[in-house]
Every structure is written in structure tokens, then in C-alpha cells.
Amino acid sequence: DTGVSQDPRHKITKRGQNVTFRCDPISEHNRLYWYRQTLGQGPEFLTYFQNEAQLEKSRLLSDRFSAERPKGSFSTLEIQRTEQGDSAMYLCASSDVSTNEKLFFGSGTQLSVL
Amino acid sequence: AQSVTQLGSHVSVSEGALVLLRCNYSSSVPPYLFWYVQYPNQGLQLLLKYTSAATLVKGINGFEAEFKKSETSFHLTKPSAHMSDAAEYFCAVSGNQGAQKLVFGQGTRLTINP
Numbered sequence: 001d002t003g004v005s006q007d008p009r010h011k012i013t014k015r016g017q018n019v020t021f022r023c024d025p026i027s028e029h030n031r032l033y034w035y036r037q038t039l040g041q042g043p044e045f046l047t048y049f050q051n052e053a054q055l056e057k058s059r060l061l062s063d064r065f066s067a068e069r070p071k072g073s074f075s076t077l078e079i080q081r082t083e084q085g086d087s088a089m090y091l092c093a094s095s096d097v098s099t100n101e102k103l104f105f106g107s108g109t110q111l112s113v114l
Numbered sequence: 115a116q117s118v119t120q121l122g123s124h125v126s127v128s129e130g131a132l133v134l135l136r137c138n139y140s141s142s143v144p145p146y147l148f149w150y151v152q153y154p155n156q157g158l159q160l161l162l163k164y165t166s167a168a169t170l171v172k173g174i175n176g177f178e179a180e181f182k183k184s185e186t187s188f189h190l191t192k193p194s195a196h197m198s199d200a201a202e203y204f205c206a207v208s209g210n211q212g213a214q215k216l217v218f219g220q221g222t223r224l225t226i227n228p
Contacts, residue, residue, distance in 0.1 A: 004157065033214060040123070042204050042218025043158070056215065091158070095214055103214045105150075105157035 002026075004106035006092050012112045013082055020078045021109045025094030032075050033103065034067055035091040043091055049075060082113045116141045116207045120219035128227045133177075133192040135222050137205030140186065147188040148206040148216065149179055158204065164188060175199070200226045 005024045013019050025032050030051050035043035046065070047057045051072035064082075069075040079086055089108040095101045121136040139145055147164040162173025169181045179190045188205060202223050206216040 031214070040220065042118075042206070042221050043216070045215050045217070048215065093158075093214070101214055102160055102163075103158075103216070105159070107155065107157045 004092055004094055004104050006090075006106040006109050008109060009107065010110045010112075012114065014114050015082060015084060017082055018078065018080045019082055019111065020076055021090055021092075021111075023075045023077070023092030023106060025074070025092070026096075026104055027073075028098070029094035029096040029104070030072070031095045031101075032069055033093040033095070034075070034077050035093065037089040037091055037108070038087075046077075079111075082111075084113045087111055087113045116143075116145065116209060116217045118205050118207050118217055118219035120203075120205050120222050122222055123220065124223045124225065126225040126227060127195050129197055130194050133190070133195045133199065133224065135190040135203050135205075135224065137179075137188045137190065137219060138186050139188060139205070139207045141207055141209065143209045146208040146210065147179075147181060148208070149173065149177070149188075149190050150204045150206060150218075152202040152204065152221075154201075161190070161203075195224075195226050197226050197228065200224055 007022045033048040034046040037043040047067050049069040064080045067077045089110050091108045093103040093105045095103050117140045119138045149161040150158040152158045162171045164171050164181045172178045177192045202221050204221045205219040
């Protein structure tokens, strides 16, 4: 069990650019979640997958955001035409029935949009 | 709809003193309640969770929380604080035990004074 890993740890980009983040969950976990955390706030749910199917997406999530989990393993989160308001920590988590659905979080990707 | 309010964004206690972190929730369905801890540069870790079994829930590192339906509260306590308890603590609520679409509070930063 190597834990949930996220790449990159930090990303600095200019407004209007596209960015993509990667999450590798714990290998046997079939559920994968994306959350966003801004300074001084708790994490906010964005979307989740069961295997390769995206089952729910937050209504607050702009259509500039898209997530995929093509083979039911790793996932990518892409933000198109970034805005300064997208600056946040993007957290990935995974879970499985075998862990009684306990969420295991990665350390996150810190995005700064200049 | 669900929400969580954590009373006090910063709490400071002396080493050896009682730790009390307050959390009140709102939920239209029977809630599942969680406390997570976030150490600097680490992912969120589950401390404990309430899933309608016992109202007093014991977690890791000596923490416990009591579910009080009449007060809509789920406060976190620890009898004797250690320096290693310094971290950010988040209370969260979910409407089901399965998919962990958690609604988090804004967090409480706990400082331990020597």
C-alpha cells in the first residue's frame, strides 16, 4: 500500500492556460474522488468515480473542469482556460468496500493561477 | 442538504489540557459524521466516524466524539493534549455510508502550547 499519490505537487500557470493533474489511487480501490480546498476552508466535493464511471459531479463545477478515469485506475483532472479563482489545493481520495469506504487522501496538487 | 459549522477557526490549549473542538451539523437525512485531521504537507487522515451505531465514538490517537442528535452536535475531545496533536481538524457530514460525498466544515487549527 503506497497510498494515494498526486502529481504534480505544485503547479503555477498563467490565466487562460490549461492544466492537468494526475491522481493514482490505492491500487485495489474502486472509488476515486476529487475535492478542492481553498485557503481557510474545508475541502469541497467536485466529482467521484466508481471504476471508470463518473457517477456524480458537483453542480458548482464549471464546465471548464473535466475529469476522467479511463481504465478505472488513475484519474486526471483538467482545467481549461484557468482563472485566478481556480487557485486552490486539489485533493484526490480513494476508497473501497474493503476499507468500509474510509477515504484515503493524497497530499494534493497546489494550483496557483497568476 | 447538509452543512457543517465548526465553532472557532483557531483553538489553543496547553500541553496536557483538555482538547475540545466543536462541530454542529445540519442534515435532512440521518447523518454520517466524520472528523479528519490534516498535518502540514500531508493528506487528510480519518480520526473517527459516526455511522448510527454507538453515539460515543472512539478514534485514533486518543480522540473521541459524541453524537448528540438533540443538539445536532458532534464535538471532538481528547483528555490530554500532546504537542503532536497540533494540526488542522475538519468535521464532515455525509448522507450515506457508501459514496463519500462529504460536506466539510471550514476547519479548526489546533495549537498546543508547551
